Amino acid sequence: GVAGAVMQKFVTYRVRLAVVGDVSRHLDDSTALRDFVHETNQGGHIWFLPDLDTLDDRLRTAG
Incomplete structure (x- = not known):
């Protein structure tokens, strides 16, 4: 949904996104x-x- 669309924008514009925290x-x-x-x-x-x-x-x- 919305989260996927937002994440796709990061990929499209070649910007890294890090979600930091314990999601276990x-x-x-x-x-x-x-x-x-x-x-x-x-x-x-x-x-x-x-x-x-x-x-x-x-x-x-990652370089």
Whole structure:
């Protein structure tokens, strides 16, 4: 829905988006969300990350 449209704008304009925080409780409750987070984390534009240290590591390796 709306979230997907907003995220698509980030991809279209080649702007990275990081959602930082623990979403594990929500992932446990939703297979669709778990699959979505997994797929987006495989790409280079949208990441779901548990904390800022993980974001820092991801940015260093993303180049």
